[in-house]
Amino acid sequence: MAVLSMRYIPDPILREKAKKIKNFADSDLSKLAMDMVDSMYFYNGVGLAANQIGSLKRICVIQMPEDEEPTILINLEITRKEGERLVTEGCLSLPGWQGKIMRAEKVWARAMDLEGKTVKYKGVTDLLAQALEHENDHLDGKLYIDFVESKNDLYEVEIGEEEDD
Template sequence: MALLQMRFLPDPILRTQAKKISKIPSAFPKFTDDMVETMIHEHGVGLAANQIGSLEKVCVIQLPDWEEAIVLINPEITDREGEVELEEGCLSLPGYRGVTLRSEKVRVKAMGLDGKTMKIQAEGLFSQALQHETDHLNGIVYIDQLVSKDEFYKIEFDDEGNAEYVQVNQDSALS
């Protein structure tokens, strides 16, 4: 396995829609294994292909209490229920957090590495990760849908190493 090169905002590939996969490329599953390794190395719970410079429509997710990651090819949200404001960050914009409006529960249809269709029902962190990663594959980053421009923070550390959230202007983070 190998670590892949991360892409960061304002890299335009993060604003580009990924292409639907009709036939699973022969580079899989090595490629998706490398995505998983990169996600774990970066301490993330999810990673979409745009974030490592690919426009294949694939993402990986591994929540903290999972033993293995899942690979989702062509993930699509088919149903949403409820609304909830959640704090969120992104490996492609390190050091920042923002508050977004997410659906509480989602249903997702995707293809696995075996080519079979899977249907997922999720809530909590899994639901949030599914929405975050499918957004990525559609060229959308979480800062595009903050509940308000004011709900955006830079994480700074004081002399004792304690993290604090400093409210910042969204545009300043991207320049």
């Protein structure tokens, strides 16, 4: 168990695309996943993608407030999106800031768990849909600030008050 150090904007690793994981038997992979879960809790986020702690493996972790256990997602891809909605978003890699952006209303996604079993999300909504999009963007080298349309839609907030992914 270890808390990994957070990478902040403009760290170039946040702009790189994470690479698909092929070897699930790798014990380093489960250690990385556990350390990412610890780090997500430590920094108090809803989700954390590998780029944010300096790795380019395609893995992210999510903790939904209603779930007892964290979700570990390997090789996450968004397969379909439907609708649009305005959301408030923040990011652990940009503390003290929040933005208003458009996200999908419904999200379909596919990933694998630590054992290599397929995990599917079919038309999920709300915070889970937002978190899946946010983490998938990280793994593609994108950040929510890329989707902020006007300067007024990005604003400072008290540290710790952001909606953190």
